[in-house]
Amino acid sequence: MIVKTADFVVSNSRVEACPHDGRPEYAFIGRSNVGKSSLVNMLTGRRALAMTSATPGKTLLVNHFLINGEWYLVDLPGYGYARRGKREQERLRRLISAYVLGRAELTCLFVLIDSRLEPQRIDMEFITWLGENGVPFAIVFTKADKPRPGQLKGGVERFMAELSKTWETLPPHFVTSSATGRGREELLAYIEEVNTQLTIDN
Numbered sequence: 001m002i003v004k005t006a007d008f009v010v011s012n013s014r015v016e017a018c019p020h021d022g023r024p025e026y027a028f029i030g031r032s033n034v035g036k037s038s039l040v041n042m043l044t045g046r047r048a049l050a051m052t053s054a055t056p057g058k059t060l061l062v063n064h065f066l067i068n069g070e071w072y073l074v075d076l077p078g079y080g081y082a083r084r085g086k087r088e089q090e091r092l093r094r095l096i097s098a099y100v101l102g103r104a105e106l107t108c109l110f111v112l113i114d115s116r117l118e119p120q121r122i123d124m125e126f127i128t129w130l131g132e133n134g135v136p137f138a139i140v141f142t143k144a145d146k147p148r149p150g151q152l153k154g155g156v157e158r159f160m161a162e163l164s165k166t167w168e169t170l171p172p173h174f175v176t177s178s179a180t181g182r183g184r185e186e187l188l189a190y191i192e193e194v195n196t197q198l199t200i201d202n
């Protein structure tokens with residue numbers, strides 16, 4: 001897929017206020033600082049479309065970006081950043097939960113996983129929760145430019161092996177780097193494929 005246009009549309013603190021034009025959407029979720037906003041910029045080829053930061057807790061709202069006038073890319077706040085106040089943490093937990101469970105337009109949720117880390121309990125619990133609620137998702141490993149090649153392959157394999165303990169069929173997975181652009185074509189091709197399938201089904 002060629003990204004011809006990518007436009008910021010709106011930021012919301014409430015899911016009910018998100019766009020209601022029926023366009024399919026694809027959202028990025030994952031721990032704070034995993035690279036969600038950077039991936040929005042990498043995919044769209046726009047360096048500063050989504051705001052990124054070296055310190056966790058940058059994205060605090062649901063951000064809609066319209067791609068080619070056809071579908072939305074959605075940048076969500078991260079989960080699991082304990083240094084925020086309790087109230088703010090609870091607000092974000094509710095916002096993420098309301099979005100993931102209540103957003104009919106959500107076509108696929110991409111769960112971002114830091115490719116440098118061993119499988120983290122918080123990610124596993126989040127994925128289990130998605131499964132319990134029947135939310136369609138795929139896995140995106142981020143920061144693939146950081147680990148050595150052997151380490152990267154081992155890390156991805158260990159994570160998928162961990163998932164296969166609870167999942168009979170594994171979700172699709174992608175290995176990406178916002179620093180090098182790795183995985184961009186694969187991710188865009190996947191979204192295009194799902195969009196095409198939606199058109200056929202309707």
Ligand code: GTP
Nearest residue numbers: 032033034035036037038052053057058059078178
């Ligand atoms: P929150 O909005 O706080 O939840 O974080 P986020 O998941 O949106 O992360 P963000 O995109 O802001 O990136 C966090 C940090 O990781 C920034 O310093 C980025 O430059 C860095 N980063 C993101 N992706 C990559 C990547 O692929 N490679 C490298 N080397 N750094 C990355």
Ligand code: MG
Nearest residue numbers: 036037058059
């Ligand atoms: Mg962010």
